[in-house]
Each structure stands twice: as C-alpha cells, then as structure tokens.
Amino acid sequence: MSISHLNPVAVWQQFDRICSIPHPSKHEEDLIQYILEEAKKHNVVTERDEVGNVKLSKPATAGYENAVSVVMQSHIDMVPQKNATTSHDFTKDPIQAYVEGDWVTAKGTTLGADNGIGMAAILAVMFADEDSGIVHGPLEALLTVDEEAGMTGAFELKESWFNSKVLLNLDTEEEGELYVGCAGGVDVTVNWPVAKVPVDAEACVAYELSVTGLKGGHSGIDIHKGRGNANKLLSRVLLALTKACEISIAELQGGTLRNAIPREAFATVVLPKGQESAFQSVIERVTEYITDEYDYVESDLMIRTKSTETPQSAMDMQAVTGLLNAIVTCPNGVLRNSDRFEGVVETSSNLGIVTLEDELVSLKFMTRSLKDHARDNAVQRIRSCFELIGADVEASGAYPGWAPSSDPSLLKSMKSVYQTLFDQVPGTQIIHAGLECGILGAKYPEWDMISFGPTITGAHSPDERVNIPSVARFWDYLLAVLKHLAGKQSA
Template identity: 45%
Template sequence: MNAHLEQLSPRPLWRHFRTLCNTPRPSGHEAALIALLERWADGLGLAHDRDAFGNLRIRKPATPGHEQAPGVILQGHLDMVAQANADHPHDFTRDPLDTQVVNGWLHARHTTLGADNGLGVAAALAILEDDALIHGPLEALFTLEEESSMGGALNLAEGWLEGSLLLNLDSEDRGQVYIGCAGGADVIVDAQLPTAPPAADETALSLSLTGLSGGHSGIDIHKGRGNANRLLVRALRALEPLGARLVDYRGGTLRNALPREAFATLMLPEEELAHAQARVAALEAELRAELAGVDEGLSLSLASGAASAAEALTAEASRLLVRALHVAPCGVERMSVELPGVVETSNNLGVVSLAAGRFHLCALVRSLRDSATADLADRFRALFELIGARTRVENAYPGWTPDPESPLLVCFRRLHRERLGNDPEVKVIHAGLECGILGGKYPALDMISFGPLIRGAHSPDERVELASVEEFWTLLRALVEDLATVGAEDAGRSSGAPNS
C-alpha cells in the first residue's frame, strides 16, 4: 500500500513515512509500530530502550572524531489523530491510510493523513540510518499518546535522556521556527440528569449540523471557523421556547479537534413542528451569513421520523443544560499583549454527548499563562456546578517559555539564511507542543521546533506540501551536521545529561 510514496524526494524520509501510513497508530494503539521500529533498529545495530510508560528511544553513537559534540535529541510523537469523513468507513486500528498526491500536496483519501507527526518521525528515522551524515551523539525520542493526552511526555522518565539539544519536529509551517508554546488542560464534565417519558402529544425529531471545516483546536482556533457544538446548541436554544426536550446528543470526536458535526434527538409538541422547521431554516441562513468566507459548507436540518424515545430530559433539565452549554467559554478568550497576533487563552468545546440522561463534556483549555489555564478551567467548574455536574481537570501540562537568545536558535537561523536565502520567522504557537513538558523534566535542554508545511491537521483535509518536506529535510540534515562541528559552548548550554 502507498508504494508511490517511495518515488517522492527525499526518498529515505518518504520510505519511512510509507511505513507509518501502512501501520495503524491512533493514540493508545502505537504498540505495533513500536515493535516494528525496534526490529528496524536491531537490523541497523542501533541501541534502543523504553521508559516505564513505553516511550521509545533509539540511539546512534557519534561519527568518529565528533564524540565531544553536544548530544542531539530528535523528538516526535508516534500517534496520529483518527478522523474520517462521516460517510467513509475506516478502522484506524486496522486499516492503512490511502494517500494521493494532488497539485504538489500529499493527502489521504477521506481521512487524516498523519503527517502530524509522522513526517517528523520519518525524518528522525532517516537521519538515524544516514551513514553519510557527520553527527554528534544522536538520540531519537518517540513519545506516545500526544494527540489524546500528552501522556507520553507527561510520563517521560527523568534522568533518562542524555543530549543537551532537542529538535522537536512537530511544527507545521514552512519558513518558521518555534521557541514557545501554550500549556493546556482537559476539562471533563459529567452529570446524570433527570428524565421523563415523552408526552402523548410529543414527537421525536432529529437535529443535525454538518459540513464545517474543523481543524486544529489550537492552531486554527482564531480563524473564525464554526464549532459544531457551539452552533447546534444555538439551534437548541432557538427551539427551547417551543418546548423542545433533549433525548440524546453527540458532537465532536476529539478534544483537540474543532468539531465538524453535531447531532441531537429531541422531543417536541407536534403542534410546534412547523414553527420549529421555520426557526431552524432561519437560523441556518443566519449561520451561513456569519460564516461566509470562512466556513462555507454548513448545513443545519430538522427532520421528523426519528425513533421515539422511552425517556427524554425533563423540561427543566433540558433548559438548564442547553443554557449552560450556550454560555460555556468557547473559542479565543484573550489575545496576547506581549506577542501581537498570538492567541493567549482559548477553549475548544471538543466532545459533547448525552445518552439516557448521562451528560459528558470534554473541553481543552489552552493558554500561554498557566494561571489563565487554571482560571478558565475553574470557570467551567463554577458554571456546570449550577446544574449539578461534576467537573475535573486532567492532563494539565505547562507552556514552553520563549528564549529569543537560545544558542540553538542562533545556529538554526544562520543555516536557514545560508541554505534557503532568507531568515525564518521566530514564532510562539498556540498549541501544545511537547517541549513545555520536556523542558519541565529536563530544564537545561536548549530546544527549537520546526517542520514542513501542513494544513488541515486533525481533520480529513490534512495535507502536506511536498516542496516544503524537501526544505525541511535539507535544514534538518544541515543542522545535525553543523552541530557536530561546533563546540558545546557555542551550540548548547551544557553537555551530558541535563537533569541528572
């Protein structure tokens, strides 16, 4: 499968990416890929080990004569976001991806591509097997469950890594280098809400909102795209005065992906059906106008003929839930003052569900300030306590504080000018790169993050520009070689284990 990838340039990188496309690897299901990589490392005589959580490290000794160069850690995550179009059956635990090249971009048919972070992993593997490359001591660190929880980085063993320089290969913009990122936390809300049987005059209806673009809940949060959970709740709010009662609800699939679709079943007095249809049609027109030029594919519909339910939320429970969701924080909360144009704090209403009275919500709060992350999470707690829900915060991770004077950054900028003829943009990203967590465990690490041009990450529109992959490979290879020929005092703050 995906044999055409091996004809792309640079061939060593794309050969490894083909392996990743053919090996299912959603978060929590990385074991098969790890076993394959360990066999590959054995075949090359490379040392490898895992920490207690299962993160994989593969090591390669320095080129003879360069043993005193600073140790370089090539870092990426093995898992990928599992998203497919609703009408496309795909089992991400069993099925390989189906890739194609269109106008200079690589896509997967109807699913996420896994370029995030498969291309970074593939590049690290290609560096490890490149015997023509001059390099200092190399470690490739492949973490687990980044997309679902940052679990691999959060549970990374301390005192394990030996290098002093870390190249995170998980960025998605050509001509840019990242030196800071937002921290974040998952906010989980659960409640068992009261239900009652449908009345004799009530009919079951299906309400659906589809056709949104979706995207990455950090990188794309400021672009004005629709959030299916936010917008379907607006429809429920519009139907509330007509006596609508929620039966069930499902919207979004991942807390770190902007929800593209949401669906609800509700009970409504039959005499209000015509009014409800009119309100939904009017709201669809309003939403289309609001999202014009940003998210053009929205479709909102209300259909009769849904299977009648044995129970629906009571009228009061339905009203309280819809109102709580309607006022819940969603989208950009604050822009940064210190970093113009960068989102400081945001929230994504990622996953919402209701079944048999059991309500569940998973939101992802992000901020460049850890205090703001904690405060926004507390606002969720205060809000949903009003309807008797239980709220907890999980998987909190710190941000990565920018260091504009980083010696590693100085080296990268020089090479970017020499190889590509221009200066890279130095950026801070509103997304959860693992660097913040890794820096907390290994505070002496000097780190940067860069990668090829990826668009539509975390959605079936994910794609990567082929020309940018060649640039990325050229820079990575040049950087590894350059770092082998400079003294540790010029390229990094320390040598040896940074957190012994």
C-alpha cells in the first residue's frame, strides 16, 4: 500500500512527496523549490530570508479576518542515518517509506517523519482549497533550514518578519502530549593531533574490532533509556585490551551524528605476534560482561573481531592509552535529572562521533540541559578529560532552552480543545530534546508557544517510524486548534 493513500490523505500525500525529494541537513534546496512551486499554484504568498528559511502566508477563512494570527512551524531537513548494510545516498536517493501494520517506516534508513510529518501537515493546511472545510484566522508558516545540524535557520531568522502572536511548533513525537518547554544545548568538538608510527608487518598481526547492533536513537528523547553508546563500549573494550596486549590503533570510526546515540563503532588494531591468545581472551571476557550488563535493553548487541591486513602505521601505544582513558572517563548519558519536573532529564551528554583520520583524532558531543550553567558545567567536564592529554576542546552553537510560559491561557485553551475532541485530557511535558522554540522565542518574545505532534519512535535512527492512527489524531487536533483560535479576536 502506498503511503499516499493513507488517511488523512492531504497529509500523507505531502509526506510521500517529501520522502521522494532528498533533504538531509544542508541539502534542502530541492525540497524548498518544490514547496515554492506548490505555493505558487495555490496562490500562497512566499518569502525567504538570507539563510534560506521559508515563510508562507495565507489569508483567513472568510469571516475570520480579525482573528488572532497564528504561525505554524517545522524544520525542513532530516537526519541522515542508515544501517551499515544499506546502500543509500541521502543527497540523491529518495526515502523508501512503506506501511508496516499501524506504522510507516523506511527501508534501512531514517524515515524523516522528524520533522517531515509536521511539515506535511503545514503544507496540507496552507495548500488547502477554500472548499476544504478548514477554518482558520490569518495564517503564517515558518519552515526552517538546518535544524538537525546546528539550528542555523532558527539562529539566523529575520526579526520583525512575522505578525503572529501564537506559534504552533509541530516537532514533537508523542501524540496526546503538549510540550511547553525544552532543553538548550551546545556542540562540543575535540581535536587531538597524533603521530602514527610505522608497523612492522613481519612482527605484528591486525584485527578489525566492531561493536554493532545497538538501538541508537535520539540523544535527547532517548538518552534516559540506558541504551549503549557504541563509542563508549568500543573504547571500554580497547582499554581492557591495553592491560593484556601491546595494542595500537590504526583506524577508528564510530557514529555519524553528534545528536544521535551511536549504534556502531569500528577499530583496526595492531599487536605483536604471540599475543593473539591474550587478545581473544580479553575480547571474550569483556564481551560477556557488556552483553550481561545490557541484556534487557540491547538484545542485538554484537562485539566481533576478524583478522585483517596489517596496516602500514598506527598510533603510538602511549597515545592510545591516553585517548582511551579520556573517552572512557568523559561524561556521557544522563548527568542529572530535574528536581523541579518529575521524570524530566535536566542535563545530559552524548559522544556521537569518534574518528581517526590521517593523524587527527576528532570527537563530537551534543550536550544538553534545562539550565545553561549546568550545560556549561558538562562542557567543562568534557574539557577537563581531554585537555589532560593535550587535546583542543571547542564549544560552539550554544542555544537556550525554552522556559514554560508564565501565562497559561494558550495551554488551557489547547487542553480544552483536545479534551472536547477526544474525551481525554492531554499530558503536559518539558522535552529534553532541543526544539527551536527557545531560539525563536528569543527573537519573538511576544510569541506564545506550544509544541505537539504525532507519535514517532526511533527518531535519528534507521528504526524511525510514525504511527498512522496518531497522525490522523494529530491532524484532527491541529484543525480543531486552528478553528478554536480563529474564534479569538486579535488584540
């Protein structure tokens, strides 16, 4: 069954088209051109700012011209993650979305429901004909670029560009929950030049070591679930090997995005001939320990080795020990839970990427917190670990969190609409992921903001999927909210 035939058809047709046009972060232009062309066909006014963000404007339904103006917001880009066995070029190949029971997922890659479903709903509203039955006041839409790779669009958004007082962010992933706040974050990059030394191929053997089969996931939404971090686990195995063998590292690669919990990590190691037995013994012992620790959360975890061709050069053994000690020690996962909001992670860190290219070790973290000073303290902990071995540590792209509004009127209205529609009271949450609302709110402090969306699981991983019935509820709710707000007069 094609996803374009699912209900609500208007949303799924747009999402199907979105999936057909490659749009990873920093490669959104083809999708933007589709949006601009469709807007022209439907007489929707479009503008773009200097960084590439798209603004759409649509007049109110007849009779609601004086209603409060609303801006709907989503981001255009998607996270490009795929399984190691999947052949896919995110800059050229369409996402292969398909129906699996009550879910839509993709073949071996991220689906892009984050934030493609939110964007599809916005386009379905903005491109709807007058006879669609959709009732709304004056509408604006903001589609931002590069959210997943640095929130560039939100940071560079033009000020005084919008007239609305209410912002509906459609970028959360649990239907039936209204989000009123989020964590801020910062990118941390560690660079450490290392000298490689020649390897005596006659006296040494080499092995490829891999950690695979982990669930991965979103480094904000899934960070509290105790999932394994492939970079940390591989480093733990390697450090244990240094206690029994004279290993050096020739190649190192783990993870692909700083804001995704790494699912796989790989290393090529070299050791003197005669130490193979000790090497295998350590691998077996540490594998047993790790699989026992992660037995219930990572049932597909695999730690494997295989012989490989001996490389020409590898890191000095002393450098190897220093690096592994720093990686094993550095903060990762949940660092503190909130004392104010029950069940909410306050501060976390994710070691998303580790690479050894030529003679440079590079590590990339995403650090998050509801409190800026706690976020900065987590950065300092990372800095302390790696500056001890002489590495350069840089923090960049810091963005603020989104504090809950002191005026509860919009939240009360939206909870009432949900209860009337579904005979159920929606939940209220603060999300540990980094929504754009904090940045946008700093530029437009007059905006009253709420975030909501359908149910999406496995975001930022090839396990990503979106629940079909929840999309229908999300769509019905969005239309009901727009109709309700259309009944409120602009001040």
